[in-house]
Amino acid sequence: MGKLIRFLPLILVIALGVVLYRGLSLNPQDMPSALVGQTMPNFSLQTLNDSEKLVTKTDLLGDIVLVNVWATWCPTCKYEHPYLVDIAKDAQVKLYGLNYKDDREAAQQWLKHYEDPYVFSIFDEEGTLGLNLGVYGAPETFVIDHHGTIRKRFAGAIDTRVWRREFEPLIAQLIEEKKQEK
Amino acid sequence: MKLISILILALTLIIGINPASASPVETFEFRDEVTKIRFQALSKELRCPKCQNQNLADSNSPIAQDLRKELYELLQQGKADSEIVNFMVSRYGEFVLYRPRVSPLTYVLWFGPAVLILLGIIVVIVVVRRKPVEKKNLVLSAEQQDKLKDLLNNK
Numbered sequence: 001m002g003k004l005i006r007f008l009p010l011i012l013v014i015a016l017g018v019v020l021y022r023g024l025s026l027n028p029q030d031m032p033s034a035l036v037g038q039t040m041p042n043f044s045l046q047t048l049n050d051s052e053k054l055v056t057k058t059d060l061l062g063d064i065v066l067v068n069v070w071a072t073w074c075p076t077c078k079y080e081h082p083y084l085v086d087i088a089k090d091a092q093v094k095l096y097g098l099n100y101k102d103d104r105e106a107a108q109q110w111l112k113h114y115e116d117p118y119v120f121s122i123f124d125e126e127g128t129l130g131l132n133l134g135v136y137g138a139p140e141t142f143v144i145d146h147h148g149t150i151r152k153r154f155a156g157a158i159d160t161r162v163w164r165r166e167f168e169p170l171i172a173q174l175i176e177e178k179k180q181e182k
Numbered sequence: 183m184k185l186i187s188i189l190i191l192a193l194t195l196i197i198g199i200n201p202a203s204a205s206p207v208e209t210f211e212f213r214d215e216v217t218k219i220r221f222q223a224l225s226k227e228l229r230c231p232k233c234q235n236q237n238l239a240d241s242n243s244p245i246a247q248d249l250r251k252e253l254y255e256l257l258q259q260g261k262a263d264s265e266i267v268n269f270m271v272s273r274y275g276e277f278v279l280y281r282p283r284v285s286p287l288t289y290v291l292w293f294g295p296a297v298l299i300l301l302g303i304i305v306v307i308v309v310v311r312r313k314p315v316e317k318k319n320l321v322l323s324a325e326q327q328d329k330l331k332d333l334l335n336n337k
Contacts, residue, residue, distance in 0.1 A: 028234060034275035101244070127248055134273040136231040136245040 033134055033153035040148045041132040048099045048107055048121035055122060057148065063094045064174045065144040066167075068118070068158075069130065071102040072110050074138040080157040081114050087163065088117035092175060097121030100130045100138050143167065145174050208247070210254050217257050224253055224266060227281065231274045 044056045060067070068084060070077040088095045097118035099107045104123060111121070124130055133142065134153070143152040151174065154166055212218040225239040230246040238246050238253065249270070256266045270278045282288045322330065 031231075031275060031277050034272055131248065131252060132273065134231075134275070136274070 031155075033150070035134055035150045036153060038150055040144050040150055041129065043122070043129045043132070045129060046123045048097070048104065048111070048123040051104075051123075055120065060094075060096060060144065061148045062146055064092065064146060064171060064178070066093050066095045067098050067133075067142040067144060068095060069098045069100045069133075069135050069138045069140040069142075070121075071100045071138045072106045073102065076157045077139045078114075080139055080159065081117070083158050083160065083163065084117040085115050087158070093171060094119055098129060098133075098135075099123050100135060101125065101127045141167075143170055143174070146178055208250065213258070220263065221254060221257055224257075224263065225250055227279070228253070228267075228270055229278050229280050231278060237280060 040057055040060065042057050044054050047053050047055055066087070070081075084095065087093070095118055097120070099121045101124065104125070107121070107123075111118075122129065127135070133150075137155065139155075139157055141154045141158060142150055143154075145151050152166075152170055154162075156162070158167070210221065212221065222239065226237050228238045228249070230236045230238055230241040230243060230249070232243045232245045233241050236246070238250050240246075253266065256269060261269070267279065276282055276287075282291060284292050
């Protein structure tokens, strides 16, 4: 017992070292969203391509939905764009854009120039929906299930690796959930 | 002497200019002094979600600007501080609070230091009050006594 106490400080220091060392490899930007498990907030906004047309939450529901927050002022969005075009070909999910605090004309140009992967893009000039979603930058991508519940928020660019690791398992799970409910 | 005065002048210039150029440029009109003070207090208490070691008052990032605007709007609407904090937390998570709320998740954070101090005090008390180790064999045996005398006498 006496000997053990003598080694206690060493053991504590090693334990602390292990904890701190693990902390080195964590991403501090990787924060759990407060909205996971909540329903998608209500909104009523124009689409990017048609200022006459208002879309609301109900336009998104029913499928497994990805909402991708993007803007022309965001260089990382350009990086992930080709991957989004790829993802859009997947019939199991529907990809919607949330054009966040952007210039309408620039954004339309962007989609013409780079190919439009979205079913449609919501035009959120003031960032109101963004605020309600807890968006703090772009790109961010939300996964919303067929009930309209937010299942995931991912901040950062999507590429093949990220897609496989972060999204594919969840989407497979959602498809399974949807099947079982039928 | 001249050098020193120049240095002092340079220092006052640096100190005088820096805060002004570093603070975000926005002007809000408050309806009264209390609201203004509440705004300042809240924007110091709330953390910018993007630039993680700055509060809303400090940060120049677009999201901090937005949140300051939102904070202003909420104050103008007459929302209570707790309502505003809840509004932010429900969107950006507990993370936005520089002073996390007391919950099972933050017990360690809130009570950990006190527990550690208490532990330290207990350890100190135990160590101090522990009976000193019995001093055995302090008395020299006859043989040793002889040797000692020998040594002393030889000198």
